[in-house]
Amino acid sequence: MVDVPTRQPTAFAVAILVVAACQTVPLTGRHQFLLFPEGQEVQMGATAYRDVLKKGKVSADPTLNDQVTRVGHRIAQATGRNDYHWEFKVLDDKPVNAFCLPGGKVAVYTGILPLTRDDAGLAAVLGHEVSHAIARHSGERVSQQLGVQLGLIGAQLTLSGRDPRMAQLGTTTLGALATGAILLPFSRAQESEADHLGLIYMAKAGYDPTAARELWVRMSQSSKGQKPPEFLSTHPSDETRIKQIEMWLPEARQYYQPNTPPGPTAPGAYWYYCPSAKDYYPTVQTCPEAWVKVPPRPP
Numbered sequence: 001m002v003d004v005p006t007r008q009p010t011a012f013a014v015a016i017l018v019v020a021a022c023q024t025v026p027l028t029g030r031h032q033f034l035l036f037p038e039g040q041e042v043q044m045g046a047t048a049y050r051d052v053l054k055k056g057k058v059s060a061d062p063t064l065n066d067q068v069t070r071v072g073h074r075i076a077q078a079t080g081r082n083d084y085h086w087e088f089k090v091l092d093d094k095p096v097n098a099f100c101l102p103g104g105k106v107a108v109y110t111g112i113l114p115l116t117r118d119d120a121g122l123a124a125v126l127g128h129e130v131s132h133a134i135a136r137h138s139g140e141r142v143s144q145q146l147g148v149q150l151g152l153i154g155a156q157l158t159l160s161g162r163d164p165r166m167a168q169l170g171t172t173t174l175g176a177l178a179t180g181a182i183l184l185p186f187s188r189a190q191e192s193e194a195d196h197l198g199l200i201y202m203a204k205a206g207y208d209p210t211a212a213r214e215l216w217v218r219m220s221q222s223s224k225g226q227k228p229p230e231f232l233s234t235h236p237s238d239e240t241r242i243k244q245i246e247m248w249l250p251e252a253r254q255y256y257q258p259n260t261p262p263g264p265t266a267p268g269a270y271w272y273y274c275p276s277a278k279d280y281y282p283t284v285q286t287c288p289e290a291w292v293k294v295p296p297r298p299p
């Protein structure tokens, strides 16, 4: 039996940390610490998504599904991640919340829709959530936690010789990633980064980024005097967030192309014809009194 040199696992751990450290977030260029290949996060995201959909009540409302799918695909397209298998579902439940799991698995709770109001408001929420996935924030949180573990084990190894926990680390890592991708709250810095990236993605997708500011104002007003909605609870304070958004708006506007014709990009998405206005609209909200669902707008 070959005796493994005591210092080898420590060197291994250090090697992982050094290699993993060379990653940057798109657009912001922030360097980040990631221990896992993205493919592993994507796989875990897909598993967790199936689990959430199985336990939750997936809405069959065609109007809501059309809206979320249509806006969602436009945001997805703006990120340039065509390799993700994007999915957009509406969950019929009260939470004022939405999420995007690693790999582009998105869910929007019906509870947040009265606040998003229209496509642009929804684009602000989706832009934010999708940015968490694009910037690999879940993987980053898990990596940070495991990095601390690795550091502790490494320190003990050098003091006391081999540690059997090193061998178990692979299994622990997988478990932590599976739960971590969903359960770990994002840090404030990540929340701010998702706000920043989200503004750019929504603008690139053809939605006026000013709508994000309006959404957060509505969100903060709705939470006055009561428990803040889930969407806000782990996020920066309203005041900080709105100030930051105002600071990033000029940058986001450079990406905004208001002339981009809004149109259904998802297969099966429909437009609505408003007889009183004699015009076609992408959502029913624009013509609430009498709308007719029609196939994609004629050229």
Ligand SMILES: [Zn+2]
Binding pocket: 128, 129, 132, 186, 191, 194, 235
């Ligand atoms: Zn967030």
